[in-house]
Amino acid sequence: MKPFAYQRAKDVESAVTTVAARPEASFLGGGTNLVDLMKMEVLKPELLVDVRHLVSRTIEPAHGGGLLIGAGMSNNELAADRRIRRRYPMLSQALLSGASYQLRNLATVGGNFLQRTRCPYFRDVTMPCNKREPGTGCAARDGVQRDLAVLGADASCVATHPSDMAVAMAALDAVLHTVGPSGERTIPVNELYRSPAEGPQRDTVLERGELITAVELPAAPVAAHSRYRKVRDRASYAFALVSVAAALEVRHGSVTQVRLALGGVAHKPWRATTAERALVGRPATEAGFRAAAEAELAAARPLAGNAFKVPLARNTIVSMLRDLTEGA
Amino acid sequence: MEQKITLRVDGKERTLTVDTRTTLLDALRERLGVTSAKKGCDHGQCGACTVMLDGRRVTSCLVLAVAGDGAEVVTAAGLADGDDLHPVQKSFVAEDAFQCGYCTPGQIVSAVAMLREAKEGWPSVVSDDLDADRVVLDRAEIAERMSGNLCRCAAYVNIVTAIEKVTRP
Missing domain, CATH: 3.30.390.50 (CO dehydrogenase flavoprotein, C-terminal domain)
Structure with a gap:
């Protein structure tokens, strides 16, 4: 692992300002994916700003009968919530299908959306990969193809998104609430991810320093x-x-x-x-x-x-x- | 880059200075001499390093020690009451729920935390009734809830039995 500085942000605003100003800074949530990628030196942040302690870990009612989920909740806490189990069972099941109980106790809801691909060529720094190092090529396309994408892929990248939770969130028209350097905004989950044709090195439309603070689930009686x-x-x-x-x-x-x-x-x-x-x-x-x-x-x-x-x-x-x- | 942290490990408060790159697992094993948490894969895939962090089971190899500053950590070594083993530990011995024993401390911490989760009504992906008030830990439920702990000796049959017997004394 490359050396890095670590700090616990005092509030959301200072966390956003700090990460926005430092190209090599990164937010730290549960760390299950980020710390692993740092060990392999796929990611090499110079500063980690820990936000786990300052993003909400509760669920509040949202206007229109939906729910507003704090992005700092663990994946297990969300899966076990009675309102989710009754009103959105697909979401509980999706969460419970992912990883292990140990990882889901660490992993946050916000971080789950931002997991990086498990494409083995992305995770192997000795291999060319346009997502990890733009312009180096794609080793996966002519490599082991079992896990690769069949829809929406590009010549530059055929990696899949690994999340289960996000699949249910997409079906439920969930909306992210974020705070970024230019203020608050909302982003529908179905507009969060960029096409690989736009450049596979950036997975999402989030700006540098933009933090997911909550996820809104609209009311959806059909989801019961x-x-x-x-x-x-x-x-x-x-x-x-x-x-x-x-x-x-x-x-x-x-x-x-x-x-x-x-x-x-x-x-x-x-x-x-x-x-x-x-x-x-x-x-x-x-x-x-x-x-x-x-x-x-x-x-x-x-x-x-x-x-x-x-x-x-x-x-x-x-x-x-x-x-x-x-x-x- | 170094930082001073305090952890409460198996009931004892420990203060130490760590390089920010140190994982909770390495802090326990290499710095504090708490070797009950084992290093298997070091990538969160095997579960040998499972400890309870503020009451929940986690893979300590993926937690930065600095991120755990101020936390309560319980390892397998902290479960027994003196020489009186925890009921899950006793059951692992009685049911011969291991072969080489390397994954065992992680299995045991995981099982203790899992029984607590089940008591709180947490569902699993194999639960027939996702919204049931009471979790019935049959063998399929135990296997699913313990799937984050690998055993290369494949002592799974007896691990599941050991846990099952604790739930039905």
């Missing part, structure tokens, strides 16, 4: 009937090959409301808007679910080693929607 399913190489404690967050309302045999997002397939949690449009107002049948999944995945551009993800995503979407229909 929702699930998260993660398909992976072992039953627990592994990243997703494909995951699906789905909420469904069926009335008189037709789909009236649906939320659908995919994990493990793209540089971001992939909100399946094409499939959602194909489902609403149509009969809730297996054939319809399959056609909608295929419409979404028509844009997939798999490589030889990850082509299995396309039928796997299709089948997981269909089985999720069928299960939610049968449980309706």
Whole structure:
């Protein structure tokens, strides 16, 4: 690890000012991903500003019937909250699908969105990687392709976003509340992540020094009937090959409301808007679910080693929607 | 760059000066002589370094010691009451829940914290009823909740039994 200075910020404003002014400074939350990447010298901050103690760790009611989640909550605290378990079960399940209890006790909600890819070529400093070192090329594209993206990728980068939580947040239209050098703003989760074609070295639209302080979950009655399913190489404690967050309302045999997002397939949690449009107002049948999944995945551009993800995503979407229909 | 920190480790207050790069795990083992937390992968993947930090189980290899300043740390060595072992420790002995023993302190801290989480009603991803008031720790629940602790000897069958027996004396 490279030497660095550490400080606990006194308040959000001074934390933001400090990190905004120092290009080599970084916020520290739970540290589960950042400290690991520092050990491998993938990241080499010169100053860590610890914000864990000053960002809220509670959930408050939000206007319009939603919830405002403090970004400093641990992943386990959020998953165990009764309001989340009852009103947004897909979010609890997504959180509980990720990492281990030990890591989720450390990891914050804000930090979860900002995890870096687990692409092994990004994590290996001896390999070329456009995300780690712009312009060096992509070793993954001609390497081991099993975990790579099939949607939204670019010649410069085919890495996937590793979060489970963010997939449910994308399906739920969650909105980030941030404080940056130019003040407060809100960013919908579905607008947080940049396309790799815009330059894979920057994952998100957050400015230097911009801190996530809270996450707003809008009221979504349909989400009370929702699930998260993660398909992976072992039953627990592994990243997703494909995951699906789905909420469904069926009335008189037709789909009236649906939320659908995919994990493990793209540089971001992939909100399946094409499939959602194909489902609403149509009969809730297996054939319809399959056609909608295929419409979404028509844009997939798999490589030889990850082509299995396309039928796997299709089948997981269909089985999720069928299960939610049968449980309706 | 060095900083002075204070930790409460297994009930004793300890003050020391650490390089900011020092992890909580290295501070415990190399600086304070508390070797019950083990170093396996040093990347948060194996769970051998599991300790309780302010009452919650964490991988101490991914916590910077400076970030833990002021915290209460409990390792496997702090669970026993003198020579009287913690019920989870006794159960690991009775059920032969280890082979080489290297992962055992982490397994035991993890299990003690897990039983507390279950008592508080925390769900797992294999819970049939996500909103249940009472957690029933069957073998599938125990395996899922302990999946952050690897055992290269694969003593899992007896680890799960040892924990199961503590929940049903």
